[in-house]
Amino acid sequence: MNNNIGVEVEETVRDLRQYFKTGKTRSVTWRKNQLKALLNLIHENEDAISKALYQDLGKHPVEAYRDEIGGVEKSAQNSLDCVEKWMAPKKSNIPLVFFPAKGELLPEPLGVVLIFSSWNFPIMMALDPIIGAISAGNVVVIKPSEQAPACSSFLANILPHYLDPNAIKVVEGGGDVCEQVFLQKWDKIFFTGSPRVASIVMSSAARNLTPVTLELGGKCPAIFDYPSDFKMAVKRIVGAKWGVCSGQACIAIDYLLVEEKYSSELIELLKKFMRKFYGDNMMESKALSRIINKHHFERLRNLLKDPLVAASIVHGGSVDETNLFIEPTILLDPPLDAEIMTEEIFGPLLPVITVNKIQESIEFINSRPKPLAIYAFTKDATFKKKIVSETSSGSVTFNDTLVQFLCDTLPFGGVGQSGFGRYHGKYSFDTFSHEKAVLHRHLCLEIEPRYPPWSKFKLEFLRLAYRLNYFGLVLHMVLHMLGLKRHN
Ligand SMILES: NC(=O)C1=CN([C@@H]2O[C@H](COP(=O)(O)OP(=O)(O)OC[C@H]3O[C@@H](n4cnc5c(N)ncnc54)[C@H](O)[C@@H]3O)[C@@H](O)[C@H]2O)C=CC1
Ligand SMILES: CCCCCC(=O)O
Secondary structure: OOOOHHHHHHHHHHHHHHHHHOHHHHHHHHHHHHHHHHHHHHHHHHHHHHHHHHHHHOOOOOHHHHHHHHHHHHHHHHHHHHHHHHHHOEEEOOOHHHEEEEEEEEEOOOOEEEHHHHHHHHHHHHHHHHHHHHHHHEEEEEOOOOOOOOHHHHHHHHHHHOOOOOEEEOOOOOOOHHHHHOOOOEEEEEEEOOOOHHHHHHHHHHOOOOEEEEEEOOOEEEEEOOOOOHHHHHHHHHHHHHHOHHHOOOOOEEEEEEHHHHHHHHHHHHHHHHHHHHHHOOHHOOOOOOOOOHHHHHHHHOOOOHHHHHHHHHEEEOOOOOOEEEEOOOEOOOOOOOOHOOOOOOHHOOOOOOEEEOOHHHHHHOOOOOOOOOOEHHHHHHHHHHHHHHHOOOOOEOOOOOOHHOOOOOOEOOHHHHHOEOOHHHHHHHOOOOEEEEEEOOOOOOOOOHHHHHHHHHHHHHHHHHHHHHHHHHHHHHHHHHOOOOOO
């Protein structure tokens, strides 16, 4: 960015808007070429991406592939396979009263979209939304998180070599750049980050009535009922809580709820799998990402400073500032009014909260802001139904953790404080599209009673005509079944 950040951002947005107006990004060929180019980027730069993720977060190459590189590859391939189908107009039945008529729904790109990505999955959180934006035919500014500098500069350097440089631009920087970015008029803002910054995004979007998608976070609970396979359940919890970016994940388990009588067995099993996965000296483990920076290291260390919280530590608790390492830590019943239980942890600390009856978990969860994800390890079908029907969250996953993020057929997004809007798969395409209604009418037949002068006859005619809707649908189906009505 040159000194006058504002001028450069303004010029970038102006050039993008002009390029969008050429219509080049609307063609299926352009969209498929961009998705193929993104796949080539991933295939040809896997080592460089792994190195950048290691530099920013200490992610092992296998973790980098599992959680980011592979996820982007899968998402891009899915979009490449489906984009032509997603773009096709959808037929819509029009009420018989307007016969003859034809209705259809036509997805069109929104235009110039702005994407903010977070630092914890800096490649995935930037490229996955871009996949949706280009699949829908938009032009894009991506603003990677400045807290993951190696990944941010990797994206800034590599994207113009693979994707259409007239259509996809990278704007790097922190709050100062963001303030300039917000002064521009966007056709859509897709934000991944904290509620604090999300409210800044919304305030600036309000100025231009810009639609936003907010991918936020919160405290995701895991209900630990007595599942059919206790060990498998605990293995999945340990693998996800500490093995995915050291718990610095928006859908990481933030705290566990378990009946008091199972808590000791659960904690012992958690410790067993922690040793199995991360060794006895966890600071040496290559399977644990680092804490992103000093700010978040201090924030997490401070969560443990409260004497009552410190007293509730039953495993771990050691820290190493030099290496930005915080040992995977288990706490048993820390005070519910302590910050560790009121703020999103976003790190390798796991409070285990005991209840008398596991059903109490529902009330416990409902008394807090709506989470991005709820997990429940249980074999009780009735309890599952209760959880689904009596709680509200972005998603509910039974007997596993985090994998919902990698299912292209499941929308990923929050509700309430955990965000709104959603993406992944077709939902990404929809998030970056406007589905336009197109109605074709003819001038051959007229419904005179739609015009004055009014009369009782006209009222009764219109009353009947509107009721004809239902008969019309039945007639439509009968004609369909008799093969007499072609799809026009
Ligand atoms: N729902 C989801 O998919 C995800 C949600 N998150 C959430 O994100 C948060 C952690 O990510 P962070 O990057 O720390 O969030 P953040 O809110 O600090 O930053 C997010 C983005 O906003 C930008 N930003 C920061 N300050 C800004 C300001 N004053 N004005 C404009 N833009 C600003 C950053 O550069 C970054 O690009 C957690 O709350 C986590 O739950 C993280 C990953 C995924
Ligand atoms: C593969 C898991 C990605 C989780 C994205 C997040 O929770 O921040």
